[in-house]
Amino acid sequence: MDNNPYLEVFIDESKEHLQSMNDYLLWLEKNPEDLSIVNEIFRSAHTLKGMSATMGYQDLSKLTHQMENVLDGVRNERIKVDAEMLDIVFDSVDDLEAMVMDIATGGAGNREVKQVVKMLEGIETGEESTTFALEPDHTANTSVSLSIDEFTRTILEQSKEQGQQNYRVEVTLRENCLLKAARVYMVFEVLEQLGEVILSVPTVEQLENEEFEQSFIVLLVTTSDMEEVEKKIHKVSEIDRVAVAEFLIDSRSTELSSPEENNSSELVSNNRKSEEETASEKTNHKQTGNKTIRINIDRLDALMNLFEELVIDKGRLEQISSELNDAALQETVEHMSRISGDLQSIILNMRMVPMEQVFNRFPRMVRQLSRDLNKQVSLSIVGAETELDRTVIDEIGDPLVHLIRNALDHGIESPDERERKGKNPSGKLELKAFHSGNHVYIEIADDGAGINRDKVIRKAVSNHVVTENQSLNMSNNQVYELIMESGFSTADEVSDVSGRGVGMDVVKSTIESLGGTITIDSELDRGSTFSVQLPLTLSIISVMLVEVQKEKFAIPISSIMETAIVKKEDVMSAHRKQVIDFRGKVVPLVFLKEVLEVPSSHQEDEYFSLVIIREKDKMAGLVVDSFIGQQEVVLKSLGNYLSGTYAISGATILGDGQVALILDSHALIH
Amino acid sequence: MEERNSFLKVIVFQLNGKEYTIPVHQVGSIERVMPITRVPGTAPFVKGVINLRGIVTPIVDLRERLGIDAARVNEQTRIITAKVADMAVGLIVDGANDLLDINKEVIEPSPEAVGTENLEVVQGVVHLERRLLVLLNLEKVLSIDDVDDLKKVKL
Secondary structure, three states: OOOOOOHHHHHHHHHHHHHHHHHHHHHHHHOOOOHHHHHHHHHHHHHHHHHHHHHOOHHHHHHHHHHHHHHHHHHOOOOOOOHHHHHHHHHHHHHHHHHHHHHHOOOOOOOOOHHHHHHHHHHHHHHOOOHHHHHHHHHHHOOOOOOOOHHHHHHHHHHHHOOOEEEEEEEEEOOOOOOHHHHHHHHHHHHHHHEEEEEEEOOHHHHHOOOOOOEEEEEEEEOOOHHHHHHHHHOOOOEEEEEEEEOOOOOOOOOOOOOOOOOOHHHHHHHHHHHHHHHOHHHHHHHHOOOOOOOOHHHHHHHHHHHHHHHHHHHHHHHHHHHHOOHHHHHHHHHHHHHHHHHHHHHHHHHEEEOHHHHOOHHHHHHHHHHHOOOOEEEEEEOOOOEEEHHHHHHHHHHHHHHHHHHHHHHOOOHHHHHHOOOOOOEEEEEEEEEEOOEEEEEEEEOOOOOOHHHHHHHHHHOOOOOHHHHHOOOHHHHHHHOOOOOOOOOOOOOOOOOOOOOHHHHHHHHHHOOOEEEEEEEOOOEEEEEEEEEOOOOEEEEEEEEEOOEEEEEEHHHEEEEEEEEHHHOEEEOOEEEEEEOOEEEEEEEHHHHOOOOOOOOOOOEEEEEEEEEOOEEEEEEEOEEEEEEEEEOEOOOHHHOOOOOEEEEEEOOOOOEEEEEOHHHHHO | OHHHHOEEEEEEEEEOOEEEEEEHHHEEEEEEOOOOEOOOOOOOOEEEEEEEOOEEEEEEEHHHHOOOOOOOOOOOOEEEEEEEOOEEEEEEEOEEEEEEEEEHHHEEOOOOOOOOOOHHHEEEEEEEOOEEEEEEOHHHHOOHHHHHHHHHHHO
16 A cells, blocks of 8 residues: 555645645534535545545544534534534544544554544434434445435426436446446446436446446436336446336435345445535536646756756856847847746746645644633634745744744733733734745734743743843843744743743744744733744746946845936935935935945946835835846855855856846845 | 775865865865855955856855965966865865875874964874975864854954
């Protein structure tokens, strides 16, 4: 099983289904009356069951099966949605998650599920035993049932009114049948000549893929009589048995048992699957419009690396063609540039994933944590659609989990304490993601206790992170940053949730390794905000090349508002800084020549060429000597040796093979 | 085997008329001088970065790093690219043209009377007939802590 080529797909899809189950369960908790949500959960549970059974993970399929029963009960309004029921279902989802993770890490996905299964059974039978007895009974009798949804029922009713017959046709192929799919196809062809196939169990797709044992059932609407149907099907070779019966649609659960004996329990589950699939037919139709395939991220990386080299060469070609001044060459190069631009946006887009992928596991986590900690927390998520490079997304999950745990554990107080402080007993946690410039910001804000400066200092001093003298001169922000030093934990007691003494320093180093930064803002008894800044993408960026004296620098286009040329006399002085009035706003000037210590080689003229950059609501005008133009460049690191260089975020190789430095607009603004 | 192990293959280069060596396994390549892009805010001996076949590589002027007057670039000047602890760095030297096998036994640990340079970057000296070779400790030469210290001092 380990080498099963489908394993990876199975794991990925299982995770997706678990996630959607979690999401919908949370939603259901808020809208317990909305049964369409239950349908969604049911769908996921069902698919998961089918997949795990196929893959041979017994415990997984056992648990999902039981869950499905409960959900079915809810769907049919036999079981009420309440906190207790949800807790158990949540628990079982946790178990499922653990099993899938186990499989993902090479385990067999075995887990003691009896207890949870029992609890689920408890819900199932406790609420309603008579009506619900239907299904287990049928399983026991090994009979085949066929369930239909509202939609199908309407069709059947209509056809009945029009004088057509609804038949339930069960076809059993011979055991030694070699081309099952072909036979199925032939049977369907016959059936379609006779009338209309409304439903088939297993579904047509499964049948075509030979995902069935020996027999399958179809619902046929036809004007012909039973005998004719039976005869015609028998004309197809390798058919063992054909059973045609009238399909009655009066029963409430719209199920019909077959007189035939059939010990394939697989079929029972398939029935349920088809029931599910018909129920979600409409959704499926919508989804098929957007086909996707899964690609290993390594391949995307390889593609990206190759493309980076192409971009460098493209830059070189552009330069050569402008030097040679050959019309045909220029045209070709221009065309190539356009294509490479398109290619780039496609490649980059392929790697972009919405933050949602990370955020969507948090509602569940916060719910659980707030229960464990006996706190009341309302979580709001803003900007989940914000997109980030896949590699960043993969790495950012754990740090965020940690920050949220911290906010709940150390930040938000218990309801009593909050009331004492005159706050709403229910705490607020806001998770916000947004783009600004060439960065993505993720903010985790709580309205809890805030960071106690004195407490942090005491702790830091006793842990020898800083000396007492040092601490006296530290600004609040510097003090807050101490909590991200290694070996620091502010919780008075070590709790399960956080405060193992590792963590914040790991959070910090992870974020820094992604080229990001983390800042803390806090007010005592008002709450704290952890703000994480991350680069949007890691490799190719669009820059504006500028010249300062004889040196070339690149400024990321994403942080540029516009360029301007101002006269020297328009520059004013305020607070010993030189500023200009730019469209009614006071914008400070940053003389790159001084900041970057560029050696002087020629005199400035009477105009200043400005590149106006912006970050959030701050602006600055960078004074340069001339603008060269816009270019796509490959971002290269300066290497470990020069990491942390002020105002430089990296380097790039220009068309002439020389290195140009990329300015860090963030540092220049502050 | 033993015999081979007792020899150290080194690259010999010149700085200010003296001969220095570094082990060959730490050397990536020897390049002629190419255009260097200055990086602001770094230690004075960091001359900037070059494009070394698509890789942006920092360049250190070894003379300045060792406290000798800045180099004057001429035909003989070379950049030795060295790799230490995941860092690739180019070193500007006055010239590099020799490859030697040194018997490890003749490496003397005491670096006295070597001259002006910072003693801790010297791993040992080798007397070879009339030559005196200084074996550099590249880890120390390129030590990041050191660089940080220098940056702080400058600020």
